[in-house]
Amino acid sequence: MTIESACPLPLGSDAPDDDTLVDVLARARTVAVVGASPNPERTSHRIALWLMDHTDYEIYLVNRAAGDTEIRGHAFYSSLDEVPVDVDIVDVFRRSEHVPPVVDEAIAVGAPVVWMQLGVRHPEAAHKAAAAGATVVQNRCLKVEYARLADRIAAATA
Structure with a gap:
């Protein structure tokens, strides 16, 4: 297996243009990290912590297998419909083949943004x-894109 097959290179069609990304990231207030892991070695855990430390977003962790664990006092929810607030961004850390049910949940709760992390792509x-x-x-990392566009996001929220 090559790196490209394990983590496909981003395509231009994978994300809207930077102006749209800035608008999305500037308007968002809540992010649900679906597939967040209580294991500190997992990327989803590290990204959730980064979002907690470097953004003003309210972070909600979604993982039905996480049980009663927490990350810095943030409990895990079993599904998006259990999150007690409207979710602005659904940040998906699930393998591509597991994306359709997450999208169905995101649609059901009215989430305006579905963000599939680096390596995650499901065209349908x-x-x-x-x-x-x-x-x-x-197929984009929310942390990478936020950091790359941080100055523009800050100007849009000023």
Whole structure:
């Protein structure tokens, strides 16, 4: 297996343009990290911590297998419909083949953004989310994009 097959290179069609990303990231207040792991060695754990430390977003962790564990006092929810607030960004840390049910949940709760992390791409689910009115990002890291666009996001929220 090559690196490209394990983590496909981003395509131009995987994400909207930077102006749209800045708008999405500047307007968001809540992020649900679906597939967040209580294991500190997992990327989803580290990204959730980074979002807690470097953004003003309210972070909600979603992982039905996490049980009663927490990350810095943030409990895990079993599904998006258990999150007690409206979710602005659904940040998906699930393998591509597991994306469709997450998209269905995101649509059901009215999430305006479905963001599939680096290496995660599901064109059919992305089309379904977009058809439901969501902005869709595939195969991009929320942390990387936020850090790359931070100055523009700050200017948009000033």
